[in-house]
Amino acid sequence: METWRKAIADSITTPEELAELLDIDPEPLAPLVRRYPLRITRRYLGLIGKPGDAIWRQCVPDPCELDDDQLSDPLDEERLSPVPGVIHRYPDRVVWLVSNECAVYCRFCMRKRRVGCPLAGSNGRSGDDAVRYIAATPAIRDVILSGGDPLLLDDERLEAILARLRAIPHVEMIRIGTRTPVTLPERITARLCRMLKRYHPLYVNTHFNHPREITPEATKACARLADTGIPLGNQTVLLAGVNDEPAIMTLLMQRLLAIRVRPYYIHQMDLVRGTGHFRTKVTTGLDIIGALRGHTSGMATPYFVIDAAGGKGKIPLLPDAVERRGDTWLLRNYRGEIVEYQDR
Ligand SMILES: *Cc1c(COP(=O)(O)O)cnc(C)c1O
Numbered sequence: 001m002e003t004w005r006k007a008i009a010d011s012i013t014t015p016e017e018l019a020e021l022l023d024i025d026p027e028p029l030a031p032l033v034r035r036y037p038l039r040i041t042r043r044y045l046g047l048i049g050k051p052g053d054a055i056w057r058q059c060v061p062d063p064c065e066l067d068d069d070q071l072s073d074p075l076d077e078e079r080l081s082p083v084p085g086v087i088h089r090y091p092d093r094v095v096w097l098v099s100n101e102c103a104v105y106c107r108f109c110m111r112k113r114r115v116g117c118p119l120a121g122s123n124g125r126s127g128d129d130a131v132r133y134i135a136a137t138p139a140i141r142d143v144i145l146s147g148g149d150p151l152l153l154d155d156e157r158l159e160a161i162l163a164r165l166r167a168i169p170h171v172e173m174i175r176i177g178t179r180t181p182v183t184l185p186e187r188i189t190a191r192l193c194r195m196l197k198r199y200h201p202l203y204v205n206t207h208f209n210h211p212r213e214i215t216p217e218a219t220k221a222c223a224r225l226a227d228t229g230i231p232l233g234n235q236t237v238l239l240a241g242v243n244d245e246p247a248i249m250t251l252l253m254q255r256l257l258a259i260r261v262r263p264y265y266i267h268q269m270d271l272v273r274g275t276g277h278f279r280t281k282v283t284t285g286l287d288i289i290g291a292l293r294g295h296t297s298g299m300a301t302p303y304f305v306i307d308a309a310g311g312k313g314k315i316p317l318l319p320d321a322v323e324r325r326g327d328t329w330l331l332r333n334y335r336g337e338i339v340e341y342q343d344r
């Protein structure tokens with residue numbers, strides 16, 4: 001068995017195991033993990049410093065996940081799905097959910113409704129439907145493999161997907177969204193990278209939420225991908241009690257650049273059932289962008305986006321930076337000073 005498979009097999013999946021390791025009461029967690037599954041790799045669990053810290057909050061189930069009356073799919077992903085597993089919301093790109101499995105089930109996951117569940121049509125038929133849809137839709141030039149985590153598929157299954165997509169002439173690029181560099185860095189093997197290299201242009205977006213997730217192992221995993229010639233981006237979710245402070249977020253963005261990962265998005269939490277205790281106010285995100293923009297490398301400043309309900313798309317937000325008086329633009333710089341720009 002490959003090392004990463006062993007790490008998955010050895011991960012914590014029951015309240016009893018978790019209770020033993022963390023000295024908590026397993027009782028209230030039992031109904032919870034029947035609804036939303038539990039999995040934590042030993043490596044990720046090892047990053048916990050103390051009860052309730054940033055790592056703990058992301059992976060240890062919290063009973064308040066059950067008292068939340070939001071929708072399970074506020075972004076209408078199921079409605080925007082022409083064939084099972086494909087979300088077609090924007091004209092020229094689709095998300096293809098190729099796996100429902102993850103190394104760690106994040107408690108704040110926007111796809112909480114499906115992660116850890118059996119993949120519908122996992123006998124391969126849904127894959128055929130997805131490929132057929134993409135092949136029959138010439139407008140699609142960008143395919144984003146997501147899930148779950150695509151890198152929980154083994155190399156052969158992943159390669160079969162990449163090869164079928166590459167055979168479609170109008171698919172110009174493929175992206176993979178994965179949290180394995182953080183939660184299962186041993187997944188980024190030399191063998192995987194040799195395989196991926198054959199399917200350029202390939203982009204990988206990782207998912208770091210806290211500077212403490214940037215471990216030596218995560219650094220090595222990202223270096224391997226970058227050395228394979230894969231541009232790396234990062235999507236962070238803004239999470240109460242985890243990274244909702246400008247100083248933490250600034251450090252995270254700077255450290256990501258230091259490991260050759262370019263910050264891409266900071267996501268406002270979606271209004272997904274079971275995740276309300278992570279939600280911050282919009283001003284929290286704006287304050288963070290305000291603290292980043294101009295104060296540190298422009299490359300360290302991602303877009304802060306709200307994914308609009310009903311599948312209306314991601315909308316970037318900036319702190320009040322522009323005001324218009326006819327041909328005069330009043331622009332606010334990073335120190336808050338107003339600068340005039342005259343259109344002519
Ligand atoms: C986020 C997302 C994309 C990709 O958006 P980009 O802004 O191009 O990264 C595509 N489709 C869906 C459904 C998405 O949620």
Ligand code: SF4
Nearest residue numbers: 102105106109148179
């Ligand atoms: S890795 Fe991504 S898809 Fe998986 S549980 Fe975490 S946020 Fe959800």
